[in-house]
Amino acid sequence: MNLPALTHIAQGRDHINTAEFGRAINRSGQTIRKNFCQEGAAYGIRPVKIRGRLLWPVASIAAILAADTLPAANNSGE
Structure with a gap:
């Protein structure tokens, strides 16, 4: 996905x-939650917990999208 879509x-x-x-x-959202539970972050991004x-x-997400540094999708667990 590109930055205009994130915007x-x-x-x-x-x-x-x-x-x-x-x-x-x-x-999937579940993949994001799984990565957070296992590593404390998802794709190098740490969330803020509110309630x-x-x-x-968004700035961190934009940075990884701009750098195109996401690992390849692993569809075996989704």
Whole structure:
């Protein structure tokens, strides 16, 4: 996915929820949560916890999309 699509998803917000993060990087929300539980981060991004919800910084997501540093999708677990 490209940066204009992330801009559309974020709609001017600084943080997005897990499902939106997954949609921005073409992964399921469950994959994002699994990575967070196992590593404390997902794709090198640490979320902010607010009232038990994980909110992911849009600036960090934009940086990995711009650098195109996401690992290849592993569809065996999704």
